[in-house]
Amino acid sequence: MASIRKAAVVTGSNKGIGFAVVRGLCKSFDGDVFLTARDEGRGQAAIADLNKEGLQPKFHQLDINDQSSIERLKSFLLSTYGGLDVLVNNAGIAYRNADPAPFAEQAEFTCKTNFWATLLTSRILFPLLRPHARAVSVSSVLAYTAIDQCSPAVQGRFKDPTLTMEGLEKIMQEFVDAAKAGRHLEEGFPKSAYGTSKIGKNFMTVIQDRDIRKDPREDIVINSCCPGHVQTDMSSHTGPRNIDEGADTMVYLALLPPNTTSPKGNFVADRSILQWG
Numbered sequence: 001m002a003s004i005r006k007a008a009v010v011t012g013s014n015k016g017i018g019f020a021v022v023r024g025l026c027k028s029f030d031g032d033v034f035l036t037a038r039d040e041g042r043g044q045a046a047i048a049d050l051n052k053e054g055l056q057p058k059f060h061q062l063d064i065n066d067q068s069s070i071e072r073l074k075s076f077l078l079s080t081y082g083g084l085d086v087l088v089n090n091a092g093i094a095y096r097n098a099d100p101a102p103f104a105e106q107a108e109f110t111c112k113t114n115f116w117a118t119l120l121t122s123r124i125l126f127p128l129l130r131p132h133a134r135a136v137s138v139s140s141v142l143a144y145t146a147i148d149q150c151s152p153a154v155q156g157r158f159k160d161p162t163l164t165m166e167g168l169e170k171i172m173q174e175f176v177d178a179a180k181a182g183r184h185l186e187e188g189f190p191k192s193a194y195g196t197s198k199i200g201k202n203f204m205t206v207i208q209d210r211d212i213r214k215d216p217r218e219d220i221v222i223n224s225c226c227p228g229h230v231q232t233d234m235s236s237h238t239g240p241r242n243i244d245e246g247a248d249t250m251v252y253l254a255l256l257p258p259n260t261t262s263p264k265g266n267f268v269a270d271r272s273i274l275q276w277g
């Protein structure tokens with residue numbers, strides 16, 4: 001029987017940390033690595049840059065805010081590879097501090113991409129994950145600042161060990177609705193839309209890990225992580241780390257060896273588990 005070719009997908013990888021994750025995986029992953037971008041031109045330009053380094057990533061269009069785009073990628077992966085072995089949920093947005101957009105808009109669009117679109121991508125692509133697959137969700141230590149700003153009641157709801165994905169979505173929607181009503185602080189939510197979206201991402205990983213452990217597919221390992229403060233467009237090129245340093249923990253998590261028991265369902269930075277939840 002012909003051996004199955006493995007596939008890895010990195011969302012939002014035409015630039016920034018995702019681009020460096022593709023570079024790192026091209027050097028170490030035993031299979032095809034997909035650089036994905038919502039804009040085909042930006043994606044192909046990034047592929048050309050990596051080709052100049054002698055690396056051969058493949059390209060597929062992916063806008064995580066567009067369900068049909070995710071479905072097209074799923075169909076392609078199924079027909080070409082029969083499954084998926086690595087998924088790095090990296091794509092994300094952040095409004096700059098000085099952005100004049102109303103907080104209601106910032107809350108809605110930040111959570112839409114960073115939380116709901118990542119969740120939708122996972123719901124569509126996780127069924128393709130093969131035994132021993134690795135999934136990585138890119139979050140931020142700013143989730144700590146945000147959870148510390150939550151009222152004890154809201155913290156308690158997030159940290160409830162029986163919280164389901166539907167329950168988590170409900171809390172996230174309450175945050176967006178409260179922000180639209182100008183009541184998010186009164187209702188015990190943080191002042192940061194980005195930080196709240198990353199709280200959501202961290203608890204999403206906790207719940208996904210709990211659920212996948214009941215799945216008959218063996219040894220699927222899901223973790224979230226913080227890349228550190230990295231010089232990208234998102235950070236206005238501030239911070240001590242270059243994109244390859246930022247990508248290090250993500251590549252490490254994407255390549256965890258077979259039958260890894262730790263980290264598993266954890267929040268990781270600098271290759272070390274941080275306490276979360």
Ligand SMILES: NC(=O)c1ccc[n+]([C@@H]2O[C@H](COP(=O)([O-])OP(=O)(O)OC[C@H]3O[C@@H](n4cnc5c(N)ncnc54)[C@H](OP(=O)(O)O)[C@@H]3O)[C@@H](O)[C@H]2O)c1
Pocket residue numbers: 011012013014015016017018037038039042062063064065090091092093094113117138139140141226227228229230231232233234235239
């Ligand atoms: N930089 C840091 O210091 C830092 C720290 C902690 C966590 N992070 C996280 O690391 C991840 C990568 O950030 P970065 O710093 O590399 O930012 P970046 O340079 O702004 O790159 C973000 C990437 O996400 C893509 N993207 C945005 N919305 C998308 C969508 N709907 N569908 C598909 N792709 C989409 C962007 O595509 P376009 O080019 O089309 O916009 C771009 O490729 C994010 O999740 C971020 O929150 C970053």
